[in-house]
Amino acid sequence: MVMQQLIRPEAPSPQADRVRPKIRIENVSYWYGTKISLRNVSLDIPANAITTFFGPASGGKTTLLRLINRLNDLVDGTRMTGRIWLDDQDIYAPDTHVPTLRRRVGMVFALPLPLPGSIRDNVVYGPRLAGVRDATQLDEILYRSLNQAALWDEVKDRLDDPASALSGGQQQRLCIARSLALEPEVLLLDEPTSGLDPISTGKVEESLFALKQNYTIVIVPHSIQQAARVSDYAAFFLMGELIEFQPATKMFTAPLDRRAEDYITGRFG
């Protein structure tokens, strides 16, 4: 159950640069039962850039990510205060149509999980549910999404094969393609390369670089190295608190907070 704080808080978010924010997170706290997971987090996520949430385990990164497209609605016994804005829309407002929100904010999970069915079925699953019936239009979506996820060349001759026959790296790119098929504005990725070998990881990261022209991307990276490689902006989380939010160049060369520095230089983790 979600409880909302009705007064819009005044507190300014830790600013990165003066870029138009795509997502504004305002004073968000979050509880699983009585266990607090996020403590008063405020953060502006810039459009058309890659922002990473990094830090040690159980810092609240994944929870925050899942709050941005309301996936945590599916979890019982939770409570939230604060607000999250997508452009000018308060996504936790009572009149929010959640399926529509999730079409605007796509999500890729740590473990690639193809839905039962073919490669084609997987990619067009979202658009079909959204009501796209026209076969040529679905084919265009299929081509565009697989291309954007750098998978088209590898699967173009076997689009109707079962998706589960793909390798792990291909499956993860398929999951990215599946999210892109809905032409979301934001793409959330939760440790998208944690199960992949370095070559597949490279391919996924490359496709992300290409995508950020058109999408706002938020990643929970699976390592500090990946955070440094892909970020434009980086947010360091510790025990549910946002410790520091900086452009990546500053964050990974001269972090302001001692704890962030210790984590980045590997003194704890």
Place this chain on the structure above:
Amino acid sequence: MRQRMITQRVGFAILALAALVVVGPIMLIVGTIVVRGMNAISWEFLTAMPRDGMKAGGILPAIVGTIILTLGTALAAIPVGVGGAIYLAEYARDTFLTRAIRLAMINLAGIPSVVYGLFGLGLFVLFLHFGTSILAGSLTLAIMTLPIIISTSEEALRAVPTEFRTVSASLGGTRWQGIRHVVLPQAFPGIITGIILGLLRAAGETAPILFTVSAFFLPRLPQSPFDQTMALPYHLYVISTQVPGMPLDIQYGVALVLLVLILSMNLAATVIRSYFRRKRQW
């Protein structure tokens, strides 16, 4: 070392014996019924009405009756059972109400079938004025079947990993769309198995139809849901205990037909299940 080998041998022998104890009676029962029942089986036996106080002729009304009752049970029990299972597995939270439903189901499953028969007599035959009819019998059997269908279907739904629902939701699917397009297809083999197991039990039961639908002797086929009908299990009971001088061949013949009917349903369940298992990809 040698000592241990011997212990192991003895252990295996005991386990094998335990397995044989299970298989033995089944082989004996099926074997006897097949061997002795074969004599009675003929085209006439399967397609004609009974004659001479059921001592000659065929058992067509009983065969048709059992098939109709099973179909009627399916018609009533499947939508309610699968719907209930979807509610319990996918929508219901853990509340007083759902706990009460589960408790009721466990208890329903443990009630002796004769009690269902009396309940059906009270509710459907007398109170609702359905009379002794296929409708009353099917509904009674359906109530008896429901706990089996609901609990196996719910289990099958719960066996589908949560992540599939999350993925569907993340792609803009509503909860129902996720169930409809992702969860149900994967739970399908389990649900089908549950349905057929439930219907098998219904098809073979005597007590619930005793007071609600069965005719002792009715040499014509039922014309409407409000007709009585003969049914194989009850017919078998009747000719084995209530009619003096009944030829043994006919008794075994009826048992064989009932057995074949039920085993073939069982076989169908296995085939369907393994077909969908092979199609499933995780």
